[in-house]
Amino acid sequence: MSRPRSDQRRTGILDAATRVIASRGLGAAATAAIAKEAGVSNGSLFLYFESKSTLLNELYVQLKAEVGDAAMADMPDQGSTRDLVRHMWKRWLRWATSNPEKRRTLAQLEVTDEISLESHELVRDGQRLMSELIERSRAGGPMKDEPVSFVLLVVGAIADTTMDVMIRDPDGADARSDAAFEAMWRVLAG
Amino acid sequence: MSRPRSDQRRTGILDAATRVIASRGLGAAATAAIAKEAGVSNGSLFLYFESKSTLLNELYVQLKAEVGDAAMADMPDQGSTRDLVRHMWKRWLRWATSNPEKRRTLAQLEVTDEISLESHELVRDGQRLMSELIERSRAGGPMKDEPVSFVLLVVGAIADTTMDVMIRDPDGADARSDAAFEAMWRVLAG
Amino acid sequence: MSRPRSDQRRTGILDAATRVIASRGLGAAATAAIAKEAGVSNGSLFLYFESKSTLLNELYVQLKAEVGDAAMADMPDQGSTRDLVRHMWKRWLRWATSNPEKRRTLAQLEVTDEISLESHELVRDGQRLMSELIERSRAGGPMKDEPVSFVLLVVGAIADTTMDVMIRDPDGADARSDAAFEAMWRVLAG
Amino acid sequence: MSRPRSDQRRTGILDAATRVIASRGLGAAATAAIAKEAGVSNGSLFLYFESKSTLLNELYVQLKAEVGDAAMADMPDQGSTRDLVRHMWKRWLRWATSNPEKRRTLAQLEVTDEISLESHELVRDGQRLMSELIERSRAGGPMKDEPVSFVLLVVGAIADTTMDVMIRDPDGADARSDAAFEAMWRVLAG
DNA sequence: TATGAATGAGGTTTCATTCAT
DNA sequence: AATGAATGAAACCTCATTCAT
Numbered sequence: 001m002s003r004p005r006s007d008q009r010r011t012g013i014l015d016a017a018t019r020v021i022a023s024r025g026l027g028a029a030a031t032a033a034i035a036k037e038a039g040v041s042n043g044s045l046f047l048y049f050e051s052k053s054t055l056l057n058e059l060y061v062q063l064k065a066e067v068g069d070a071a072m073a074d075m076p077d078q079g080s081t082r083d084l085v086r087h088m089w090k091r092w093l094r095w096a097t098s099n100p101e102k103r104r105t106l107a108q109l110e111v112t113d114e115i116s117l118e119s120h121e122l123v124r125d126g127q128r129l130m131s132e133l134i135e136r137s138r139a140g141g142p143m144k145d146e147p148v149s150f151v152l153l154v155v156g157a158i159a160d161t162t163m164d165v166m167i168r169d170p171d172g173a174d175a176r177s178d179a180a181f182e183a184m185w186r187v188l189a190g
Numbered sequence: 191m192s193r194p195r196s197d198q199r200r201t202g203i204l205d206a207a208t209r210v211i212a213s214r215g216l217g218a219a220a221t222a223a224i225a226k227e228a229g230v231s232n233g234s235l236f237l238y239f240e241s242k243s244t245l246l247n248e249l250y251v252q253l254k255a256e257v258g259d260a261a262m263a264d265m266p267d268q269g270s271t272r273d274l275v276r277h278m279w280k281r282w283l284r285w286a287t288s289n290p291e292k293r294r295t296l297a298q299l300e301v302t303d304e305i306s307l308e309s310h311e312l313v314r315d316g317q318r319l320m321s322e323l324i325e326r327s328r329a330g331g332p333m334k335d336e337p338v339s340f341v342l343l344v345v346g347a348i349a350d351t352t353m354d355v356m357i358r359d360p361d362g363a364d365a366r367s368d369a370a371f372e373a374m375w376r377v378l379a380g
Numbered sequence: 381m382s383r384p385r386s387d388q389r390r391t392g393i394l395d396a397a398t399r400v401i402a403s404r405g406l407g408a409a410a411t412a413a414i415a416k417e418a419g420v421s422n423g424s425l426f427l428y429f430e431s432k433s434t435l436l437n438e439l440y441v442q443l444k445a446e447v448g449d450a451a452m453a454d455m456p457d458q459g460s461t462r463d464l465v466r467h468m469w470k471r472w473l474r475w476a477t478s479n480p481e482k483r484r485t486l487a488q489l490e491v492t493d494e495i496s497l498e499s500h501e502l503v504r505d506g507q508r509l510m511s512e513l514i515e516r517s518r519a520g521g522p523m524k525d526e527p528v529s530f531v532l533l534v535v536g537a538i539a540d541t542t543m544d545v546m547i548r549d550p551d552g553a554d555a556r557s558d559a560a561f562e563a564m565w566r567v568l569a570g
Numbered sequence: 571m572s573r574p575r576s577d578q579r580r581t582g583i584l585d586a587a588t589r590v591i592a593s594r595g596l597g598a599a600a601t602a603a604i605a606k607e608a609g610v611s612n613g614s615l616f617l618y619f620e621s622k623s624t625l626l627n628e629l630y631v632q633l634k635a636e637v638g639d640a641a642m643a644d645m646p647d648q649g650s651t652r653d654l655v656r657h658m659w660k661r662w663l664r665w666a667t668s669n670p671e672k673r674r675t676l677a678q679l680e681v682t683d684e685i686s687l688e689s690h691e692l693v694r695d696g697q698r699l700m701s702e703l704i705e706r707s708r709a710g711g712p713m714k715d716e717p718v719s720f721v722l723l724v725v726g727a728i729a730d731t732t733m734d735v736m737i738r739d740p741d742g743a744d745a746r747s748d749a750a751f752e753a754m755w756r757v758l759a760g
Numbered sequence: 761t762a763t764g765a766a767t768g769a770g771g772t773t774t775c776a777t778t779c780a781t
Numbered sequence: 782a783a784t785g786a787a788t789g790a791a792a793c794c795t796c797a798t799t800c801a802t
Contacts, residue, residue, distance in 0.1 A: 002423075002784040003780050009786095025303035027217075030771060041788045046773065111301050113215040142372035150355050150366060154373065157347040165340050176340060182332035183344065186376035196761095220796055231763045233572075233799085242797065386782090405683040407597075410775060421784045423778080432776065491681050493595035522752035530735050530746060534753065537727035545720050556720060562712035563724065566756035572763040573801050579765095601793060611767045616794065767799075774792075781784085 010048050013038045014059050022101035026108040031055075057119045060109040063102055064123040070095035072129045081137050082185065088133060089159070089181050096163035097173060103163055127152065134188065141190035151188070158184050200238050203228045204249050212291035216298045221245075247309045250299040253292055254313040260285035262319045271327050272375065278323060279349070279371050286353035287363060293353055317342065324378065331380035341378070348374050390428050393418045394439050402481035406488040411435075437499045440489040443482055444503040450475035452509045461517050462565065468513060469539070469561050476543035477553060483543055507532065514568065521570035531568070538564050580618050583608045584629050592671035596678040601625075627689045630679040633672055634693040640665035642699045651707050652755065658703060659729070659751050666733035667743060673733055697722065704758065711760035721758070728754050 016038035021029045031052050035045045049055035071092040075084060096103045109115060134155060135148050143151045162180040166173040206228030211219045221242050225235045239245040261282040265274065286293045299305060324345060325338050333341045352370040356363040396418035400409045411432050415425045429435040451472040455464060476483045489495060514535060515528050523531045542560040546553040586608035591599045601622050605615045619625035641662040645654065666673045679685060704725060705718050713721045732750040736743040 001781070003786050005786065027302065027304065031773085032771080042772095042790090043774080043788055044786080047786065052772065108301055111298055112217070114217070142376065143369050146366065146369050147362075150351075153351045153355065154348055154370065157351040158344055158377075161340075161343045161347040165343065172337075176336065179333050179336045180344065182380075183377040186332065186380060187348075187373040190376060221798085222796070231572075232765090233763055234761085236798065237761070407682070407684070411777085412775070422786090423784055424782085426777065427782070488681055491678055492597065494597065522756065523749050526746065526749050527742075530731075533731045533735065534728055534750065537731040538724055538757075541720075541723045541727040545723065552717075556716065559713050559716050560724065562760075563757040566712065566760060567728075567753040570752075570756060571802070573765050575765065600791075602791090612769090612793095613767055613795080614765080617765065622793065763802085765799105765801085767797100769796095771795075772793095775790095776788100778786105778788075780786085 005048075009038075009040065009044070013040060013045055013048055013055070014062065016040075017055060017059055018063070018101055018105045021108055022104040026112060053114055053116075056109060056112070056114050057116055059105070060115050061119050061122050061126075063106045063109070065126050066102070067092065067095055067106070068127050068130060072133075081133075082189070084133060085137050085185065085188070086181060088130070089184070090177070092159055093163055093166065093177050096159075097166050097170070100167045103167060107160065107164070124149075137188045139189075141186075141188045143187065154187060155184055158187070199228075199230060199234070203230060203235060203238055203245070204252060206230075207245060207249050208253070208291055208295045211298055212294040216302065243304055243306075246299060246302070246304050247306055249295070250305050251309050251312050251316075253296045253299070255316045256292070257282065257285055257296070258317050258320060262323075271323075272379070274323060275327050275375065275378070276371060278320065279374065280367070282349055283353055283356065283367050287356055287360070290357045293357060297350070297354070314339070327378040329379075331376075331378045333377065344377060345374060348377070389418075389420060389424070393420060393425060393428055393435070394442060396420075397435060397439050398443070398481055398485045401488055402484040406492065433494055433496075436489060436492070436494050437496055439485070440495050441499050441502050441506075443486045443489070445506050446482070447472065447475055447486070448507050448510060452513075461513075462569070464513060465517050465565065465568070466561060468510065469564065470557070472539055473543055473546065473557050476539075477546055477550070480547045483547060487540070487544070504529070517568040519569075521566075521568045523567065534567060535564060538567070575618070579608075579610060579614070583610060583615055583618055583625070584632065586610075587625060587629055588633070588671055588675045591678055592674040596682060623684055623686075626679060626682070626684050627686055629675070630685050631689050631692050631696075633676045633679070635696050636672070637662065637665055637676070638697050638700060642703075651703075652759070654703060655707050655755065655758070656751060658700070659754065660747070662729055663733055663736065663747050666729075667736050667740070670737045673737060677730065677734070694719075707758045709759075711756075711758045713757065724757060725754060728757070 013034065017029065017034045020034050020037050024033070031045055032042055034055075035042045038045070045055070049058065071088045073091060075087060079087075131148055131152055134152050138144055138148075138151055143154070158180060162176055166176050169176075203224065207219065207224045210224050210227050214223070221235055222232055224245075225232050228235075235245070239248065261278045263281060265277060269277075321338050321342055324342055328334055328341055333344070348370060352366055356366050359366075393414065397409065397414045400414050400417050404413070411425055412422055414435075415422050418425075425435070429438065451468045453471060455467060459467075511528050511532055514532055518524055518531055523534070538560060542556055546556050549556075583604065587599065587604045590604050590607050594603070601615055602612055604625075605612045608615070615625070619628065641658045643661060645657060649657075701718055701722055704722055708714050708718075708721055713724070728750060732746055736746050739746075
């Protein structure tokens with residue numbers, strides 16, 4: 001019938017947005033700049049995304065899902081809880097250091113009020129696997145009586161901080177990662 | 191030209207900016223809105239601050255200093271390191287829960303690329319006292335060989351997360367604060 | 381290239397345009413909206429009409445012809461001039477009240493500068509029958525020495541106003557119609 | 571204190587809008603075009619008018635008031651009703667022929683759905699004087715039992731049509747005006 | 761010094777029209 | 782012939798900053 005709407009193009013726009021936000025900041029991420037970076041006309045962007053706001057929200061949800069998937073990928077089906085958490089930790093940080101732009105972009109989106117409550121909920125739903133692992137790990141730790149959501153936020157904050165530092169100074173990345181894991185593990189398991 | 195004298199006005203503008211950013215978000219913080227909130231004319235704002243960017247940078251540095259001062263105020267000159275850190279922790283979180291708008295604003299400014307490298311350095315300098323306390327505390331912990339700056343960032347991230355959750359749900363504030371302190375202390379002192 | 385054949389589609393698009401303009405106003409009548417309302421693809425519209433302007437012009441001419449035809453239909457071949465004019469008047473207004481959307485759309489098109497001089501001339505040509513009737517009627521009236529085109533415009537203006545009021549308040553329609561006919565007749569025949 | 575907001579500028583913008591709409595049509599009356607025509611910056615327009623819509627509404631109300639004022643100006647305090655109506659008619663048409671652009675613009679604004687109900691009501695209120703004169707005149711005529719608002723609309727329609735024809739062909743203006751007055755008078759007084 | 765009017769670049773979004781399928 | 786994705790030129794409006802008063 002006609003040229004089919006292309007998933008590649010959609011993805012291309014999201015990728016372009018990631019790059020623009022990472023390099024120039026959210027404040028300078030004009031739709032025109034994103035479209036240009038994606039090699040797409042100004043109007044096409046609005047064919048694939050209803051508004052700039054939906055674009056940002058979808059990008060946020062997708063990136064969050066990507067981190068979550070990366071962290072839980074290839075999870076062994078046996079081993080001590082500590083080993084499982086360590087696996088998660090490694091994958092998590094590896095994703096960040098391999099995708100510094102996505103990490104930077106995510107950090108910016110995390111605080112905007114452009115991101116709707118609904119998107120935040122979608123993200124929470126997608127983190128069920130991580131939540132469950134955290135839940136199991138904290139049994140004997142200092143946060144055993146706190147809401148899981150809070151524990152997850154704290155662990156996430158430590159991870160994010162570690163990522164940022166690792167990205168900024170790749171030489172010390174391994175040392176940072178290991179030390180932070182030990183620290184984080186104590187937060188959970190005491 | 192020369193610095194205008196009314197410090198009251200300067201402060202008024204900074205306070206207004208805090209309120210506007212906290213309530214409406216950084217994206218909607220037009221200079222006109224800030225001026226209006228401050229009860230000052232549009233143009234006056236630029237007599238006190240060279241540009242919007244300067245204003246935001248000064249606000250950031252000032253708020254960061256305020257948190258630091260609050261955290262280290264009334265520090266007893268003796269007591270175990272743990273007690274000192276506990277003191278810091280309590281003051282720190284109390285400041286945040288007493289100043290939710292400032293906390294919210296700070297969270298927004300933290301990620302903008304509007305904040306210059308210089309401002310970030312200024313902030314680091316102002317945190318010397320905290321740094322030293324952290325330095326002393328971590329001696330036997332899992333992060334004993336990491337750069338202090340990194341440790342400080344991790345501790346700060348835990349604190350910020352705790353603050354945000356406490357502000358969002360004041361009922362559980364005390365439980366959150368205590369549990370997070372124990373967790374944080376393990377990060378430091380193992 | 382050559383005229384596409386499906387007259388049904390052509391008509392469907394014109395009808396859709398009528399509906400869209402009547403309900404949403406000429407300013408909101410995007411070609412995409414018209415195509416959608418017609419159940420036809422975006423691009424097809426331009427197979428049937430060279431441009432939006434052509435579409436509007438054709439719609440205008442067609443609607444005007446329709447009113448004219450309706451007004452002169454079933455005209456008896458004898459009777460006093462007054463009876464003939466009365467017949468015309470009745471049919472004219474009946475068409476309008478039976479086709480409020482077409483009437484509304486026509487009112488909008490009447491003033492746009494989108495309508496070309498040529499279209500206006502086409503319309504005038506199509507109103508020859510009405511013109512002749514008016515011509516005969518005004519013999520003894522106050523406008524007996526004016527250009528027929530002017531008289532026709534005046535009569536049309538009275539009719540349009542009456543229609544609009546009738547459509548807006550159907551209860552008083554008959555009273556309006558009768559009174560306005562008497563008034564109009566005096567304009568013609570004094 | 572500062573440069574005062576200038577009524578001249580406000581008026582200048584309204585005048586510019588009138589000119590642009592009259593010459594290029596409402597569809598081509600971009601705010602940028604209006605601003606340029608007014609010799610004012612793009613942004614200034616929005617300092618004087620909240621939105622394009624308010625600008626158009628104010629223009630409409632103002633022009634309508636102007637016509638009404640013009641029509642009722644210098645009304646003698648005695649004389650037959652017919653003389654008074656004739657006075658109104660003359661002034662009314664004179665205004666239109668002296669202000670062809672305003673007349674054209676008004677014709678365009680009259681049908682837009684950009685004009686709010688409130689504006690239409692404002693206009694109606696401003697036409698009380700005319701209404702009263704019409705009311706008195708129609709006592710023995712064919713429309714004596716119709717709503718005044720309807721009669722006013724009909725008279726207005728005749729006037730508008732006459733104006734348009736007069737403007738288009740100034741040579742026959744006087745003949746048109748006189749004939750149309752006689753016709754209109756019969757509508758009222760039979 | 762203080763005011764707020766003035767500026768114009770830039771932002772998001774719409775839409776008539778073209779073109780690949 | 783038919784589709785609907787693609788285009789890019791506007792359109793309206795905001796806002797940091799300057800400038801007349």
